[in-house]
Amino acid sequence: MSDVSSDGLQQPWQARLRERLSDQQVADFARDGAICIKQLLTPQEVALLREGIDANLAAPSPRAKVASRPDDPGRFFEDFCNWQDIPQFGRFVHETPLALAAQRLMQSHTVRLYHDHVLVKEPGTRQKTPWHQDQPYYNIDGKQNVSMWIPVDPVSRAATLEFVAGSHKGPWLMPRTFMDNQAKWFPEGSLQDLPNVEADRAAFPIVGWEIEPGDVVCFHMLTLHAAGGVEGTHRRRVFSVRFLGDDTRHAPRAWKTSPEFPGLADVLPAGAEMDHPLFPLLVPGAAQTTAETPS
Numbered sequence: 658m659s660d661v662s663s664d665g666l667q668q669p670w671q672a673r674l675r676e677r678l679s680d681q682q683v684a685d686f687a688r689d690g691a692i693c694i695k696q697l698l699t700p701q702e703v704a705l706l707r708e709g710i711d712a713n714l715a716a717p718s719p720r721a722k723v724a725s726r727p728d729d730p731g732r733f734f735e736d737f738c739n740w741q742d743i744p745q746f747g748r749f750v751h752e753t754p755l756a757l758a759a760q761r762l763m764q765s766h767t768v769r770l771y772h773d774h775v776l777v778k779e780p781g782t783r784q785k786t787p788w789h790q791d792q793p794y795y796n797i798d799g800k801q802n803v804s805m806w807i808p809v810d811p812v813s814r815a816a817t818l819e820f821v822a823g824s825h826k827g828p829w830l831m832p833r834t835f836m837d838n839q840a841k842w843f844p845e846g847s848l849q850d851l852p853n854v855e856a857d858r859a860a861f862p863i864v865g866w867e868i869e870p871g872d873v874v875c876f877h878m879l880t881l882h883a884a885g886g887v888e889g890t891h892r893r894r895v896f897s898v899r900f901l902g903d904d905t906r907h908a909p910r911a912w913k914t915s916p917e918f919p920g921l922a923d924v925l926p927a928g929a930e931m932d933h934p935l936f937p938l939l940v941p942g943a944a945q946t947t948a949e950t951p952s
Contacts, residue, residue, distance in 0.1 A: 731782025801902025
């Protein structure tokens with residue numbers, strides 16, 4: 658990871674982080690499990706990401722799927738794990754201050770890339786993303802992690818990602834399929850069921866932000882979250898990138914995770930560090946310069 662990209666996108670990353678990511682925001686992340694870093698990214702970095710998302714839409718991977726119903730007047734497109742195949746994604750991960758921001762938020766010596774995830778809701782998409790935690794769908798254990806949700810289009814408060822503040826502190830909640838609400842990951846009854854947040858929103862500390870390109874929403878993988886559909890004439894193109902910290906370990910599952918990592922369990926045993934080319938080390942463990950090194 659370098660402060661200078663190959664085509665001159667030079668950025669004083671540490672200075673930008675000091676300006677955009679305050680000690681109070683780091684504390685808010687630890688308390689709430691979700692924050693928004695306003696204008697962390699430059700217009701050039703947003704343009705690079707937008708180019709990558711459009712390339713992904715033009716040539717989806719075999720992992721791509723449509724997550725909206727056939728009768729939805731819009732379309733909800735998702736794709737995963739394309740940073741090695743779409744040059745703009747690889748550059749965006751390596752040539753922006755995201756990994757250093759992740760290091761500070763996680764209070765971790767090291768930062769690994771976990772995976773990337775594209776989420777595009779076309780105009781008129783009714784499909785909402787229901788309340789859920791991400792980590793139960795994954796093949797990892799550990800508390801030091803962060804997901805970054807990065808729209809390249811303006812996102813209204815109604816269409817944005819929302820969070821139940823503090824829910825990352827536990828417990829793990831039953832993951833279910835979004836379309837038919839079936840428990841296909843952990844056995845039925847083995848985890849506590851999700852609360853019905855929509856039935857009584859006032860009973861929950863819900864946070865969310867209207868987003869402009871350049872803003873980065875950061876959340877813990879256990880933070881309960883949801884998102885609305887997209888009304889009007891504007892699409893919502895989002896790139897989400899997930900990072901892992903010091904304590905993350907491989908947790909192979911007996912079922913299909915989202916995303917899948919075929920064959921990984923054959924070379925990376927349960928409980929092992931995520932030391933594999935799929936998960937490159939972006940910050941190798943030198944002492945942090947934007948926050949105190951964790952004890």
